[in-house]
Amino acid sequence: MKDIALIKLGGSVITFKDRPLEANTKAIRDICIALAGLKEIPFIIVHGGGSFGHYWSVKYDMHTKPAPYDSRGVAVVHESMVALNQIIVNAMLEHGMNPYGLPPSSFTSSRRPIKSGIAALATMAANGVIPVTFGDMVHIKDASYSIFSGDSLMSLIAGQIKPSRVIFATNVDGIYQDMHSKKLVAEIELQNGSAKTGSADIGFGPAGTDVTGGMKRKVAEAAKIASLGMDVMLVNGLEPARIVDAARGKKVVGTRIKGLLSS
Ligand code: IPE
Secondary structure (H helix, E strand, O other): OEEEEEEEEOHHHHEOOOOOOOEOHHHHHHHHHHHHOOOOOOEEEEEOOHHHHHHHHHHOOOOOOOEOOOHHHHHHHHHHHHHHHHHHHHHHHHOOOOEEEOOHHHOEEOOEEOHHHHHHHHHHHHOOOEEEEEOEEEEEEOOEEEEEOHHHHHHHHHHHHOEEEEEEEEOOOOEEOOOOOOOEEOEEEEEOOEEEOOOOOOOOOOOOOOOOOHHHHHHHHHHHHHOOOOOEEEEEOOOHHHHHHHHOOOOOOOEEEOOOOOO
16 A cells, blocks of 8 residues: 555535535635645545536536537536636645646546556655646547546546545535434445445435435445555545544544455
8 A cells, every 4th residue: 555645525525515616715725724734644636526517517417427418518517627626726836735736637548547647646746746636527439428526536546556545525524324313423344345334224315416426426436445455534524634634544533434454
């Protein structure tokens, strides 16, 4: 495993999901202040779409399934994600970090990894530049495009780099036992490849306007990473100290999905 942290900033943290094309600038700033203090370990950032990419994806009825979507939709989803990336990159610059925004098309092709490009992400991070990539609308072949979610990118990058820390930040503390009690599940062990707690399956709210599948999809992706042997932490990104403490390997409030090979 490489001594590097792979951190996903969910769209629910960095945007207001119910306000089209509105970034949560306070949350972004608070995260930047916290991340600027993270000197112990290099890191790579992946961010989601929230009310940027998802807003247009819903409007143009575009999904993760490759299809010849409306060209206008392809254009505006990508543009909105680049705009959100710029907001994050600029906030990081303002807080003294050295981010480098790059779309997934620079290290994947038809959603498959380009090995050298992914290796470069880790090398950049290890040498003081922070790669900041994002879920995006990507070209598949001919007229076909697909939404490539930030969560899927996490699996793809983690699968090759094998980071020592994998962190998903959302707007909730982690996984709740059920939507009613909101009791946090501190740890999940994988059973037969799916994530289950000791006593019961986990409850999820509806995906709502999220074209890539909401929390359920996120946990499936996190479980996929854990099945490769890495621990995955789900934390509340609105409490940014938890992100950086998780990256430092400290015990934090959140849900840990145990890597299959870890004890
Ligand atoms: C979505 O990425 C990207 C687009 C809709 C283009 P994610 O699916 O990772 O975004 P969030 O974190 O759930 O908002």
